[in-house]
Amino acid sequence: MRTFAACLWFGCCSLIGLPGVVQADSRGDELARWLNERGQEVFGPLPQPCDDLTFARRLYLDILGRVPSVSELRDFQSWGENRRNRLIDQLVFGEGARADTYKRLSAQQFARQWRRVLLPPGTTVVGSPEPLEAWLREAFANQTAFDQIMQDLIRLETPVYYQQLGSLPENYAAQVSRVALGVRLECTQCHDHPFVDWKQQDFWGIAAFYSDASRSVAAPNASQPAAEAGSIRYEGMEYPAKFLWSDAPLEKAEQAPRTRLAHWVTAADNPHFSAVAVNRFWQHLVGRGWFADVENFDLATPDQRRVLDEFGQRFADSGFNIDRLTAAICKSAWYQAESGSPEDVSQAETFVRTLKVNSPEQVFDSLEQSLLLPISRIDPTAPRWSGDRIQLVSRLSETTGATPEDYASGIPQALLLMNGKITSDAIDLQRSRLLRAVLDSPFFNQRDRIETLYLAVLTRRPTTEEQTALAHYLESQDDDAARQRAYGEILWALLNSPEFVLCR
Structure with a gap:
């Protein structure tokens, strides 16, 4: 229903030409033009493009997880002037003679990437991460919208992530806040943060949404009251469930608390979620986040977030369409720029891609x-x-x-x-x-x-x-x-x- 409504809305907007409204852009071309234009406010003048073979190598690695074959390179070089956009469309949207292979490899590559986001190096993991990666692979293969993927994780539709984090509410709360909202709350588990505004009640307020999670995972079909995950105890203190950036505890409602949390986090009008999402996809594809500290997005200033928030809103307006976002980034001048060492990146007067x-x-x-x-x-x-x-x-x-x-x-x-x-x-x-x-x-x-x-x-x-x-x-x-x-x-x-x- 949402997809139909979005199509109807975008179609009507293109007919009446409403100013300031994101037009239907299934291939990401319009968003790529917007990135080129608005990105100059952040990165400076448009950069020099890399050569065709360098572009092909990075695109195959980023989308399919491997380098191109010699025959694929020769095919690419035989195409016309629009060869780069044609290659992006083939790999991202799974088209052409190798469509089935490209779709399979793309889902596999994005599953690996997001498995590392969910379980970064150094994370203590219980069991193998393969079940989580398999679940992600299926989601990407089915072209599931990004907000739906995150909603399923937040609601514990798949228990493997919770189990791999030790089946502890506090572990899951810390990771959900980090992954979906770009907020590191773990040091407020025992005390208020000494340098920023996060408090103990913020950390345990999110953990309270998972106070019943171990029982829910162990008996997923059991009949349970909707508001059971409403509070959690830590060192003699009772902490009620609450959303971040709010001091008010969660009010009772018919909808289950974790469902409400999932809807609040992934709402199209929640700039923290959409901006963090595009920042992570940008880091995966370009090498460094639009805002470089992707794990501490709450530290970004309003000026640093100004264009990025609008970028995130455009992602939300597309129905959190991952393929469209990926194609737009790859079609932008920033993705196709020449690359250099960290020293080159820091000293350059114009935008230089970092080596990945x-x-x-x-x-x-x-x-x-x-x-x-x-x-x-x-x-x-x-x-x-x-x-x-x-x-x-x-x-x-x-x-x-x-x-x-x-x-x-x-x-x-x-x-x-x-x-x-x-x-x-x-x-x-x-x-x-x-x-x-x-x-x-x-x-x-x-x-x-x-x-x-x-x-x-x-x-x-x-x-x-x-x-x-x-x-x-x-x-x-x-x-x-x-x-x-x-x-x-x-x-x-x-x-x-x-x-x-x-x-x-």
């Missing part, structure tokens, strides 16, 4: 794509099913940063990529599918082979200096066998370059 670190899953999936690894369950050499994937992801996860721009890889992680089985097989002439495809192609010369390795692994062509140096290296080999081994050494160097684990 690929997640452990992105690293494996990119290896799988670049190296043409087998993916069949019945193939005993497939790393996805042989245990190699688990080992790689587990080891890389040990140094996963809190934000996309944190790079903290250590020696064990580097050694695994240098000497692990996946890399060893990749440079073995008998086992490497990529090397065999490159070396056995009858139409390739030496320059083509070097270029294809670069495109497959780093999604770019070698520079003139790189091409010249590698050509000299190959020509210095004594015979054909040595020259073939040298191609494996080139591939090893590309896989172990910092560039491979970064989204530039």
Whole structure:
């Protein structure tokens, strides 16, 4: 009903041309233009765009969680001037010949991203996070609106998140406030916050909505009174349930308290929720939040929030449509800008994208794509099913940063990529599918082979200096066998370059 009403409302607005009203914009093009225009008030002049191959690499990594194949790159480069928007529409909305694959990979990538938001590195977790990620994956695959996803979490429609946080009301209250509203309340559990206005009653007021949660999760079908989650005791004090930014305790009503909390948090006119949401999606796609401190959004000043609040309202007006928001950000000049190091970002006079670190899953999936690894369950050499994937992801996860721009890889992680089985097989002439495809192609010369390795692994062509140096290296080999081994050494160097684990 809401979807129909929204369509009718937007359709009427476009007919009568009401000023200041967000028009229907299913592909995000109008929102992208708005981001370009209003973003200049925050970031300065529109930035220089990155090259096409860099754009394709970051889009495939951000939307599908892997680098593009060489054939996908060649398809992309054969399109016309509007190739970037066409690629965005294909990957975000799941279109074209590979639509089913793109939809599956996109849901998987966004589920991983939001699982990390819900369970950031360092969180004490009970059990495996896989059930939570599976639930998120289904929600994204079904194109569930963002407010509905968060409502289901707040109402405990799926108990896995609550259980993984130890089945404690105070743990869940802290995470719900952080994820949905950008407020860190946990230090007010024992005392009022020393530096900001949050009080103990604010923390326990949210926790009170979950005072009965353990019983609800254990017996979800039991008949329970609607207002039972109305208060909670801590150190002899009784704290009534209440919303944040309000001193009044929750009044009794027919609607269950957690349902009321879910509706209040995700309401279209709650700027805290919508602005925090777009800030998190912006961080995922661009690398750094529109307001950089995404976990402490309540510290943003009115001036810092001015444009971001309007951005969030436009997200709410779209019915919290995730695909439209994603497409709009990707079509904006800010997403497509050239990237640089943190020093470049801080010193630049114009907007520069920050380099992002690929997640452990992105690293494996990119290896799988670049190296043409087998993916069949019945193939005993497939790393996805042989245990190699688990080992790689587990080891890389040990140094996963809190934000996309944190790079903290250590020696064990580097050694695994240098000497692990996946890399060893990749440079073995008998086992490497990529090397065999490159070396056995009858139409390739030496320059083509070097270029294809670069495109497959780093999604770019070698520079003139790189091409010249590698050509000299190959020509210095004594015979054909040595020259073939040298191609494996080139591939090893590309896989172990910092560039491979970064989204530039």
